[in-house]
Ligand code: TXA
């Protein structure tokens with residue numbers, strides 16, 4: 001299969017045609033690129049799993065352009081979910097709710113819940129509108145690889161496996177959406193993201209039925225290996241340990257590279273590095289592109305520990321998985 005990369009109106013038109021004929025299409029969102037199919041077409045959805053090499057027991061998120069798109073997807077919207085959606089949608093958030101019977105089992109992996117996301121990226125919204133149906137989509141990477149934040153990243157993983165990539169430039173947020181489960185009594189963050197636990201506390205604190213407390217737990221998909229670059233990766237707990245690990249790896253001929261914030265880069269001397277910026281938002285936006293680039297030019301990746309709080313905490317959730325939990 002030839003994989004075409006298109007921009008603009010042509011891309012949307014072609015994309016909508018492919019979705020209508022039961023094909024899969026990669027498209028940009030503000031978090032990462034998604035690999036979409038008609039959420040109500042179980043056979044089309046199966047092609048997503050085939051293209052990614054994704055285990056079929058890992059459910060997909062369903063993308064809508066507006067509140068009307070929720071029609072036929074959920075069996076009801078709990079009060080708290082409504083408040084959370086009003087505050088954070090469109091945006092980098094997925095809300096888990098009880099699903100309607102119309103949603104195929106291939107989307108939800110047989111669960112009685114479905115993840116709903118309303119992206120803010122204008123191309124994502126125009127694409128979903130042009131399709132006229134909700135779009136089921138995981139991140140557009142091969143299963144276990146780093147999520148794509150540009151059309152080039154998608155092409156590297158999906159060339160020959162899908163017919164079309166809609167190019168909408170680089171993703172603004174840079175890591176996958178925060179997932180919050182609103183199908184249970186206590187709202188539960190299943191995957192941290194740019195919308196942090198502290199930010200929910202405001203909304204959910206005011207909604208009495210939610211008992212205020214947000215608990216961090218695991219999404220089913222998290223049991224799989226994730227976000228892995230093609231070479232060994234470790235997290236450095238301090239600048240000195242990053243330098244030591246680098247120098248040792250270099251002696252062993254491993255071609256090391258350090259991914260770090262501007263501040264830490266300034267202290268690295270001549271060592272090969274990728275600077276991911278200064279602010280939490282910049283680090284988040286640049287981290288996957290840095291990992292993609294690093295695996296191409298290096299043999300051993302050392303990534304700074306950016307911190308446990310706020311957005312950096314969410315970034316480290318991904319980087320720790322990239323490193324398989326290994327620290328130096
Ligand atoms: O930002 C994002 O969320 C991107 C863009 C494309 O929207 N999508 C994305 O999808 O990251 P994916 O498939 O790579 O990650 C979805 C995660 C998986 O870990 C999956 O297990 C979890 O969401 N998930 C999906 N439906 C669920 C459900 N009903 N209950 C619990 N977890 C669910």
Ligand code: MG
Pocket residue numbers: 138139147
């Ligand atoms: Mg993914």
